[in-house]
């Protein structure tokens with residue numbers, strides 16, 4: 057059976073403890089590989105390697121050399137596209153059509169975009185007056201923040217990990233990555249690409265394991281890491297923030313959401329249905345930006361629900377290697393238990409189940425996979441846990457509204473604030489509502505349309521900080537002001 061090892065200081069190494077855990081294929085429940093679980097010893101070795109690399113050739117390299125290497129990393133991912141695709145689809149069960157259009161190309165783009173960006177961003181300068189009339193000149197320079205701890209989730213493994221590693225390395229930092237225990241393979245494979253691209257040893261390190269009392273906690277408790285960038289659940293973000301408080305380390309947190317879609321009666325119904333179907337069901341609903349609350353203006357409510365139901369019922373469930381399928385399993389049986397507990401709660405709370413609500417019948421070879429039905433409810437009260445808590449499954453609750461004010465108040469009513477989607481053909485309304493929504497990202501007549509130069513992140517309990525474009529530089533560099541008296 058294949059083993060997945062840590063990647064530390066340019067070499068693949070196993071755990072001293074010899075502890076291994078199973079990497080399961082969620083489509084059929086079979087073990088794909090055995091993964092080494094890092095103890096404090098491996099995490100410490102990875103952090104030491106990252107610290108040494110910062111002081112070594114990486115730290116002394118010109119921006120031109122560094123960014124040329126990162127372009128080679130991107131090209132290396134593209135050259136091994138099929139291997140990355142296969143690995144990502146086996147670990148997650150997601151359809152190839154999805155991973156080949158989103159996950160893997162974005163993995164490569166995340167290195168190119170930030171390599172190009174750091175070459176072209178100027179820093180600030182201020183001339184100032186002084187009492188003697190000679191004046192002084194202030195100018196800023198950016199320096200790498202140091203060793204960055206990267207902790208990533210399982211829903212878009214390569215995409216979300218490289219979204220952090222790309223800018224971190226472009227800015228001259230070194231990294232220790234702890235990928236999700238559910239999806240270790242592409243993060244491990246990237247080590248080979250890094251090596252072939254000429255990334256010096258110790259710049260990119262990977263340790264595998266779980267969160268609490270395992271590699272994740274050992275990394276966030278390690279005193280020699282300068283900052284942490286994390287994507288995952290809000291509760292985990294709180295834990296990491298507490299650990300990072302020791303030694304006053306900075307955090308960038310991309311956390312959970314309970315995102316609202318607002319569909320006005322003046323929308324283009326075809327676009328609104330297509331976009332809402334994608335935002336609720338893509339990646340089996342396991343997208344942080346996904347829509348789990350849909351508010352629809354009353355005159356079109358019945359038609360919208362009927363068309364959404366028809367769309368959901370046309371989704372084709374199947375494993376990644378089935379070219380006709382566009383809907384995969386959840387990440388694990390454990391996650392399915394959580395999702396199904398909300399399916400049950402919805403019924404207990406009096407929901408009308410428009411479609412789905414349970415486990416689909418799958419052929420025998422997939423019977424042990426983490427399959428669930430795409431599910432739509434109506435009729436829940438606004439305070440039902442199904443409507444207020446992030447489920448992270450292929451489901452949404454649809455509720456009618458009457459006025460624009462009501463829709464904005466409903467959308468803003470939760471402690472989350474990651475993303476929203478507005479569907480309307482009235483351009484004035486679109487701008488007016490977008491300006492009032494408490495969310496880091498608002499899409500108008502679209503969903504998950506991403507320009508990597510833009511600020512990405514959540515408000516309220518959906519996160520701290522923004523990454524993307526120049527905003528990544530704020531986190532991955534230390535800006536230093538130099539004041540010269542003339």
Ligand SMILES: NC(=O)c1ccc[n+]([C@@H]2O[C@H](COP(=O)([O-])OP(=O)(O)OC[C@H]3O[C@@H](n4cnc5c(N)ncnc54)[C@H](O)[C@@H]3O)[C@@H](O)[C@H]2O)c1
Nearest residue numbers: 209210235236266267268272273288289292310311312344
């Ligand atoms: N805002 C965003 O950009 C964004 C993007 C994707 C996913 N998410 C969120 O991520 C969640 C789904 O991902 P998940 O289930 O992998 O999240 P998670 O918080 O369970 O795990 C994320 C990572 O943190 C690690 N971890 C867990 N406990 C830890 C601890 N105590 N110390 C250190 N590390 C720890 C895990 O091993 C994993 O690598 C959802 O809530 C989703 O909304 C947010």
Ligand SMILES: O=C/C=C/C=C(\O)C(=O)O
Nearest residue numbers: 211219343344345506512
């Ligand atoms: O599941 C969350 C998806 C996040 C997407 C991004 O971080 C991105 O597109 O940069």
